[in-house]
Amino acid sequence: MIHPHGAIRLRPARRRPHRPAEPVPPEPVPPEPVPPEPVPTEPVPTEPVPTGAGLPRAVVLLGAGAAATVVIAGLRSAAWLLAPVFLAMVVVIAASPLPRWLRRKGVPNWLATTALVLLVYATIAIVVLVMVVSVARLASLLPTYAGRADDLVGGLTSTLSRFHVGPDQVRQAADGLDLDRLARLLESVLGTATSLASNLVFLLSLLLFLSFEAATVDARRARIVADRPGMVEAFAGFVHNTRRYLVVSTVFGLVVAALDTVGLLVMGIPLAVLWGLLAFLTNYIPNVGFVIGLLPPAVLGLLEGGWGRLLAVVVLYGVLNFVLQSVVQPRFVGDAVGLSSTVTFLSLILWSWVLGPIGAVLAVPLSLLVKALLVDSDPRARWVDAMIGSVPRTKARRHEKPDEGT
Incomplete structure (x- = not known):
């Protein structure tokens, strides 16, 4: 622009209003790739791994019976x-x-x-x-x-x-x-x-x-309990029950032996002390031990005093030994060791056949040992204990059901 006095005058430039910068839109995130659907293919047949749970129950029972037969035959040999x-x-x-x-x-x-x-x-x-x-x-x-x-x-x-x-x-x-x-x-x-x-x-x-x-039992048990606590508990129960059985049998045996010895001395039977000792030893044979202890003094009674003396010996042993050893003692033994009277009698027959006379004397401890190995140490086999164990008389009365007519 030219001024009237001849000087050139510059027009100031007009300021444009400040416009804020437009925000830059974010770059779009590419979507995740969708995996392609698998093409269905026919499965390759594989042989199933045989397990005990998949076997028929009859096969399991037959296998267990065969194994038990082999083990018993090996024990007998x-x-x-x-x-x-x-x-x-x-x-x-x-x-x-x-x-x-x-x-x-x-x-x-x-x-x-x-x-x-x-x-x-x-x-x-x-x-x-x-x-x-x-x-x-x-x-x-x-x-x-x-x-x-x-x-x-x-x-x-x-x-x-x-x-x-x-x-x-x-x-x-x-x-x-x-x-x-x-x-x-x-x-x-x-x-x-x-x-x-x-x-x-x-x-x-x-x-x-x-x-x-x-x-060294305590030190060995401390080393085993970390890996096999169930086995340690089962063997501890076996030792405890065996001692209880021996205590009960010893107490009853001493009572029976003392009474038999006194009775035989009164009747004049020779060697009464020997027959009392025999009654004490046969007391460890469940159920039928008194019969073995009866025969020798009965024969001597017959030879010493005739049929009357024989009858007196039979009555003495029948009242004392049969009632105490075959009726009262099995109940205490069953409650002490956790075996029913039927299982005790069957164990007597089995172990007598397997191990001879010593097996008859040790029938209950050996059955407790087998129970500890196969039942008490395995939680899955605890149901067997309910079948072969004895139920205490107080609990049995508590769970008895009244008759339908009452």
Whole structure:
């Protein structure tokens, strides 16, 4: 622009209003790619892995029965070894509270174990000594009753002839009652007992080693409980129930043996102390032990005083031994160890067949051992305990249902 005085005047530039910058739109996020749908293909057939749950129940039962048969047959074939082992184990379990009590009193471990060994050895020595001396006296006493036996056989022959029993049958029965043959049999048993000294040494050696091993049970249990607490609890229950069974049987055995000894002494039966000891030992045989203890004093009663003395001995054993050992004691044993009377009787038959006479004596402890291994240690098998165990009488009364008519 030209000013009138000739000077050039510049027009100031007009300011444009400030416009805020338009926000830049964010870049769009690309959508996540959708995975393509899998094309259906035919599954490749694979062989199923066989499991116990998938097997039919009949197959499982047959397999378990076959395995049990094989195990029982193996135990029976090794009875010469297993019977002393089980006997030594039960003896050590019964006597092990003594060293524990001594250790709590501050007695050294080696001295407590020595006391346990001496106690076990002394008990076995006393029992063996009494039995050997008594059986030797019996073998020398029986021949003196030969005349009395002939008179009894003659009277029995005349009595049977009234019932039209032939003389040949009577003669065969008389030959079976030959006391000389019985005396020779007892002498042969005593001779065989000396040949079994090696088995006695084996048993005493087992008792020695197990007595020393009993001192380390607590340390072994502490190492096992971390991995197998159920197994440790099951074996602890086995030891506890075995001791309770032995305590109950020992108490009843002492009562029965004392009463039998006194009764036989009053009746004048020879060797009453031996028959009392026999009654005590047979008390550990469930249900039928009194029958084994009855036969020898009954025969001597017949030879000593006739049929009346025999009847008196039978009545004595029937009242005391049958009532206490076969009626009262099984109830206490069942409540103490958790086995029903039926299972106890069946275990007596089984273990007698498997291990012989020692199996009859150890029938209940061996059944408790099997129960601890197969039932108590496995929570899935606890239902078996409800079938084979005994129900305490108070609980049984509590769960009894009244009759429909009441």
